[in-house]
Amino acid sequence: xxxxxxxxxxxxxxxxxxxxxxxxxxxxxxxxxxxxxxxxxxxxxxxxxxxxxxxxxxxxxxxxxxxxxxxxxxxxxxxxxxxxxxxxxxxxxxxxxxxxxxxxxxxxxxxxxxxxxxxxxxxxxxxxxxxxxxxxxxxxxxxxxxxxxxxxxxxxxxxxxxxxxxxxxxxxxxxxxxxxxxxxxxxxxxxxxxxxxxxxxxxxxxxxxxxxxxxxxxxxxxxxxxxxxxxxxxxxxxxxxxxxxxxxxxxxxxxxxxxxxxxxxxxxxxxxxxxxxxxxxxxxxxxxxxxxxxxxxxxxxxxxxxx
Amino acid sequence: xxxxxxxxxxxxxxxxxxxxxxxxxxxxxxxxxxxxxxxxxxxxxxxxxxxxxxxxxxxxxxxxxxxxxxxxxxxxxxxxxxxxxxxxxxxxxxxxxxxxxxxxxxxxxxxxxxxxxxxxxxxxxxxxxxxxxxxxxxxxxxxxxxxxxxxxxxxxxxxxxxxxxxxxxxxxxxxxxxxxxxxxxxxxxxxxxxxxxxxxxxxxxxxxxxxxxxxxxxxxxxxxxxxxxxxxxxxxxxxxxxxxxxxxxxxxxxxxxxxxxxxxxxxxxxxxxxxxxxxxxxxxxxxxxxxxxxxxxxxxxxxxxxxxxxxxxxxxxxxxxxxxxxxxxxxxxxxxxxxxxxxxxxxxxxxxxxxxxxxxxxxxxxxxxxxxxxxxxxxxxxxxxxxxxxxxxxxxxxxxxxxxxxxxxxxxx
Numbered sequence: 001x002x003x004x005x006x007x008x009x010x011x012x013x014x015x016x017x018x019x020x021x022x023x024x025x026x027x028x029x030x031x032x033x034x035x036x037x038x039x040x041x042x043x044x045x046x047x048x049x050x051x052x053x054x055x056x057x058x059x060x061x062x063x064x065x066x067x068x069x070x071x072x073x074x075x076x077x078x079x080x081x082x083x084x085x086x087x088x089x090x091x092x093x094x095x096x097x098x099x100x101x102x103x104x105x106x107x108x109x110x111x112x113x114x115x116x117x118x119x120x121x122x123x124x125x126x127x128x129x130x131x132x133x134x135x136x137x138x139x140x141x142x143x144x145x146x147x148x149x150x151x152x153x154x155x156x157x158x159x160x161x162x163x164x165x166x167x168x169x170x171x172x173x174x175x176x177x178x179x180x181x182x183x184x185x186x187x188x189x190x191x192x193x194x195x196x197x198x199x200x201x202x203x204x205x206x207x208x209x210x211x212x213x214x215x216x217x218x219x220x221x222x223x224x225x226x227x228x229x230x231x232x233x234x235x236x237x238x239x240x241x242x243x244x245x246x247x248x249x250x251x252x253x254x255x256x257x258x259x260x261x262x263x264x265x266x267x268x269x270x271x272x273x274x275x276x277x278x279x280x281x282x283x284x285x286x287x288x289x290x291x292x293x294x295x296x297x298x299x300x301x302x303x304x305x306x307x
Numbered sequence: 308x309x310x311x312x313x314x315x316x317x318x319x320x321x322x323x324x325x326x327x328x329x330x331x332x333x334x335x336x337x338x339x340x341x342x343x344x345x346x347x348x349x350x351x352x353x354x355x356x357x358x359x360x361x362x363x364x365x366x367x368x369x370x371x372x373x374x375x376x377x378x379x380x381x382x383x384x385x386x387x388x389x390x391x392x393x394x395x396x397x398x399x400x401x402x403x404x405x406x407x408x409x410x411x412x413x414x415x416x417x418x419x420x421x422x423x424x425x426x427x428x429x430x431x432x433x434x435x436x437x438x439x440x441x442x443x444x445x446x447x448x449x450x451x452x453x454x455x456x457x458x459x460x461x462x463x464x465x466x467x468x469x470x471x472x473x474x475x476x477x478x479x480x481x482x483x484x485x486x487x488x489x490x491x492x493x494x495x496x497x498x499x500x501x502x503x504x505x506x507x508x509x510x511x512x513x514x515x516x517x518x519x520x521x522x523x524x525x526x527x528x529x530x531x532x533x534x535x536x537x538x539x540x541x542x543x544x545x546x547x548x549x550x551x552x553x554x555x556x557x558x559x560x561x562x563x564x565x566x567x568x569x570x571x572x573x574x575x576x577x578x579x580x581x582x583x584x585x586x587x588x589x590x591x592x593x594x595x596x597x598x599x600x601x602x603x604x605x606x607x608x609x610x611x612x613x614x615x616x617x618x619x620x621x622x623x624x625x626x627x628x629x630x631x632x633x634x635x636x637x638x639x640x641x642x643x644x645x646x647x648x649x650x651x652x653x654x655x656x657x658x659x660x661x662x663x664x665x666x667x668x669x670x671x672x673x674x675x676x677x678x679x680x681x682x683x684x685x686x687x688x689x690x691x692x693x694x695x696x697x698x699x700x701x702x703x704x705x706x707x708x709x710x711x712x713x714x715x716x717x718x719x720x
Contacts, residue, residue: 060383062404147557168504168557168699254505257556257696273376274685 053282060276072283090264094242096178101238104186109193127187138251141180170260173253177261181248189234196230232303236296243292264288333364333616333623336378336391338371344639355626364623382406387613389620393441395605395677396684398432402440403682408610409438413621420625429643432680433607441607442628445640447573448603448671449514455586457568461490466590477518480593481542484552487568495552497560497567504556508695509678513602514571515539520597523679527720529713541705548701556699573604574668575639577659589664591671601675641672648672683719690715
């Protein structure tokens with residue numbers, strides 16, 4: 001046994017045709033096999049298939065498919081006002097959601113990372129929307145954001161503000177979907193920040209205070225830099241999530257009014273599953289993949305430069 | 308002994324060969340889950356089995372909101388049902404994609420079927436070039452549902468009485484809605500299912516446009532910007548934003564729970580009325596400068612070309628649409644057969660709607676036009692939607708908004 005443990009080319013008596021190294025490799029492949037098969041079948045396969053589909057004009061209903069090369073990409077990226085309008089909406093959604101979500105998550109985490117009576121209750125309150133069904137969340141908010149009769153506008157009227165018809169005016173509809181999405185998802189980022197804050201040794205803060213640093217200096221000089229890796233992770237997943245948002249838009253505005261909240265993921269759904277134009281929808285999906293990948297790489301590069 | 312062995316072998320082989328026939332099952336997709344509807348449909352399946360003991364029929368309900376989409380996935384995924392219901396707006400798209408089977412040979416060769424009994428306007432969507440793509444099982448006109456209690460409270464004659472006197476027109480409709488709103492503190496009118504600004508745009512705009520003598524499109528030409536259409540939509544706009552008598556965008560009304568005095572819908576919604584808790588009735592759509600112009604929603608039953616038992620499925624379509632079957636179904640689904648439409652049996656078929664009001668339904672089917680459909684309906688509706696959204700602002704310029712609608716859909720027509 002001692003020989004086997006130290007000699008990689010030693011052979012087991014029961015399987016003399018296998019060296020220990022080969023046997024370990026085989027075991028590793030056997031353990032990895034199911035996951036690898038899942039990855040190939042449910043991720044890599046569809047991804048390659050989408051690349052193939054995006055080069056065709058394929059009507060799902062009639063099942064007619066013709067190879068058209070890069071025509072679908074040219075159609076999207078060329079002089080197509082619909083695509084650029086949708087891309088702009090997605091960018092606005094991401095630019096509105098990501099900073100608001102991160103700032104609020106950090107503020108909540110700073111307030112709730114240290115124990116005080118009732119802290120668990122508050123953490124639960126802010127985390128609860130994350131586990132609430134997206135459909136229930138959207139339906140309740142649609143009800144609250146009705147025009148004159150809506151709860152939100154009635155509360156605003158109470159303090160003398162004439163609220164807009166939130167989900168029927170394009171600009172306000174975008175504000176409404178961003179805010180309701182932030183409230184829904186902020187709890188998740190809050191938990192990540194709380195975990196990161198609790199991992200920072202208390203000694204750092206104590207030492208800084210001994211040196212006479214105030215709370216703001218401690219935050220900017222110690223806490224924020226140490227939260228860097230967590231901030232990067234949060235930024236990447238929130239950005240990806242904001243580009244992929246679909247259910248929230250589908251349930252709250254269906255892309256309206258006046259296409260004011262028609263974002264990329266919903267546009268892809270419309271092309272593929274309402275118009276059955278699978279080729280064009282696949283090309284759009286590839287474009288979205290590239291955008292999200294590029295943003296992620298930029299964020300990683302910026303992080304590397306900072307460190 | 309040898310003979311016996313041979314006999315056994317032959318019998319076993321015959322049994323094996325016959326087994327698929329014994330197990331023949333027709334799969335039918337529908338969008339109703341209503342127990343009474345299913346009971347009636349299963350009754351058709353039973354009577355079919357009486358003549359074809361080898362066949363069982365299985366009805367599969369898909370919710371109406373996802374129906375066309377899920378059906379398409381079943382067809383594309385190689386899991387085609389044998390036959391199914393199809394909504395009017397999907398019919399041209401499916402026919403153009405060659406996924407429907409021609410039913411003409413079966414219908415024409417079915418004994419006593421009398422295909423000519425189907426009214427020609429009702430068949431318009433379902434046949435072309437001598438081929439029959441489907442048989443309409445529901446040809447249901449839109450009618451006004453009114454809350455009689457609210458009309459009484461406002462001291463107004465109800466629409467049915469006004470229609471009998473020939474006074475139920477778009478002007479009276481607007482006045483009534485305004486007075487009802489003032490008297491009851493509830494909206495005077497609600498669009499179909501409260502969805503007139505979203506999924507039911509056509510159901511909201513089409514009836515008044517036709518009453519004014521316009522059309523949304525005809526002969527590949529957009530009609531939303533015609534003077535008639537503009538006048539009709541201006542009236543609706545005024546009712547929403549000036550009179551505040553129609554449930555506005557972003558608000559909830561709901562006629563069926565007593566929160567609006569009138570709505571537009573089809574008679575299948577009468578099933579909601581026993582629980583409503585108020586006196587109600589149905590009346591024809593208001594007339595306008597274009598005269599009487601009832602609007603009809605339709606659904607048909609079709610056989611899918613990708614199905615594995617097309618002849619058998621076509622036979623079942625014929626079985627479900629004989630005169631007797633259509634008469635039975637007419638209690639829920641207004642018929643397209645002239646003989647049934649003209650019969651007393653239809654007028655007295657609905658136990659929720661009195662015969663005098665069912666007459667409204669029969670008249671509307673006889674005189675009405677089906678909602679417009681197009682092989683690019685999904686694209687047309689998607690192109691319309693943002694431009695129609697722009698229409699539903701208090702400060703909208705109706706004429707230019709409707710011009711924008713035409714600008715968006717004309718290339719698709």
